[in-house]
Amino acid sequence: MSTPLTAVVVGAGDMGSRHARHWAAAGARVLAVVDPDLPRAEASAHETGAQAMIDLHEALALRPDVVSVCTPTFLHAPTTIAALDVGAHVLCEKPAALSLADAYAMREAATAAGRELRIGFMRRFDPVLDALLEAGARSGRPLLAQATITAGIRPKRLMHDAHANGGPIIDMCCHLFYVWGLLFDGQPTEVAARGYTFSDGKPEVAHIAHRALDSALITLAYPGGTVGQVQVSWGLPSGVAPVERHTYVGPDGLVTVDWPERVVRFDGQGEHVWTQSGSDPWKGQIDAFHAELTAAAPRRVASIDDGIDALRTSLAVLRSVAEGRPIALADVASGDPPAAVAEGLDGDADAGALLEAGT
Numbered sequence: 214m215s216t217p218l219t220a221v222v223v224g225a226g227d228m229g230s231r232h233a234r235h236w237a238a239a240g241a242r243v244l245a246v247v248d249p250d251l252p253r254a255e256a257s258a259h260e261t262g263a264q265a266m267i268d269l270h271e272a273l274a275l276r277p278d279v280v281s282v283c284t285p286t287f288l289h290a291p292t293t294i295a296a297l298d299v300g301a302h303v304l305c306e307k308p309a310a311l312s313l314a315d316a317y318a319m320r321e322a323a324t325a326a327g328r329e330l331r332i333g334f335m336r337r338f339d340p341v342l343d344a345l346l347e348a349g350a351r352s353g354r355p356l357l358a359q360a361t362i363t364a365g366i367r368p369k370r371l372m373h374d375a376h377a378n379g380g381p382i383i384d385m386c387c388h389l390f391y392v393w394g395l396l397f398d399g400q401p402t403e404v405a406a407r408g409y410t411f412s413d414g415k416p417e418v419a420h421i422a423h424r425a426l427d428s429a430l431i432t433l434a435y436p437g438g439t440v441g442q443v444q445v446s447w448g449l450p451s452g453v454a455p456v457e458r459h460t461y462v463g464p465d466g467l468v469t470v471d472w473p474e475r476v477v478r479f480d481g482q483g484e485h486v487w488t489q490s491g492s493d494p495w496k497g498q499i500d501a502f503h504a505e506l507t508a509a510a511p512r513r514v515a516s517i518d519d520g521i522d523a524l525r526t527s528l529a530v531l532r533s534v535a536e537g538r539p540i541a542l543a544d545v546a547s548g549d550p551p552a553a554v555a556e557g558l559d560g561d562a563d564a565g566a567l568l569e570a571g572t
């Protein structure tokens with residue numbers, strides 16, 4: 214029997230505990246789960262037979278084959294780079310980072326180390342994506358696309374912090390931008406957006422010094438005439454349940470999506486309904502990465518370049534809001550975050566203070 218792959222998971226919250234469980238189920242040996250919140254690390258470690266640790270470098274000294282980075286987003290770059298520097302492959306949760314400078318530094322570290330660096334766009338492993346890609350392909354081009362992604366104020370306050378997880382334009386829209394990159398065969402050329410903070414005056418987030426934009430209407434122009442419009446908000450009253458609905462209109466049909474449960478395509482022959490329940494795309498993603506690393510399976514897990522593409526679009530949206538004009542994607546370059554999120558993203562933010570303030 215061959216030696217099992219060894220894994221370390223950094224961050225033992227919702228995502229980290231999933232990653233640890235799925236690495237173990239895939240046949241990897243989870244060496245350590247790291248979290249400054251030791252009881253959280255212990256709970257996940259207990260489930261997977263790993264050691265619980267609070268110190269990243271102690272865990273990296275175990276020389277794992279692969280590291281899952283599941284910390285808040287502002288810590289993705291330093292954690293990922295430290296893991297690559299000890300020779301580990303990395304699966305970093307989405308979004309890649311908050312700034313292109315950080316994302317490029319991550320990519321450079323992976324190239325220098327000769328290791329894989331992937332971003333957790335687990336929607337690649339959700340059957341709803343394949344159903345949408347098929348329905349979209351049958352609907353002709355160009356497509357006129359609309360997506361509505363809404364929720365009440367997020368219970369995890371760091372998600373509203375521009376310096377921690379970046380707010381929905383970075384944290385949530387990256388999923389949609391990744392999906393649309395696949396569906397529309399490329400990245401947008403131009404975006405135009407108006408942004409709002411519907412959370413103004415809501416006491417749950419009043420303590421956050423750098424509260425992110427939480428609502429926007431975004432128009433994205435794709436090559437070939439396809440155009441997408443996104444209505445996004447995390448600023449609705451607490452308790453309003455999350456909704457994600459898409460509509461695609463093309464010359465050969467109409468597609469509606471209730472993500473991730475249902476895709477319906479309407480054409481001249483009638484209504485074609487696809488439904489699912491119970492898939493676990495996070496598990497599918499880790500099974501696929503495990504197979505890539507141990508059995509040379511075809512490469513399917515999203516790349517750091519996919520993470521950079523989605524982040525560049527998010528940053529273009531934020532810049533469009535800040536400057537009140539359309540932004541060409543070609544003008545959004547490395548080290549060039551828009552004013553709305555630029556302050557404090559140079560890697561010297563006080564992590565402890567952010568975590569304390571945001572939770």
Ligand SMILES: NC(=O)c1ccc[n+]([C@@H]2O[C@H](COP(=O)([O-])OP(=O)(O)OC[C@H]3O[C@@H](n4cnc5c(N)ncnc54)[C@H](O)[C@@H]3O)[C@@H](O)[C@H]2O)c1
Pocket residue numbers: 223224225226227228229247248249250253269283284285286288306307308333334335369378384564568
């Ligand atoms: N793929 C998805 O669908 C999906 C869903 C939710 C979150 N995410 C992403 O996953 C990441 C984590 O989100 P989450 O929902 O698990 O958050 P969470 O708050 O549940 O967990 C984050 C954990 O990181 C820990 N942490 C903080 N600083 C740390 C450090 N220096 N070292 C190690 N651990 C540290 C926290 O104590 C916490 O336990 C974020 O980047 C988020 O955007 C992805």
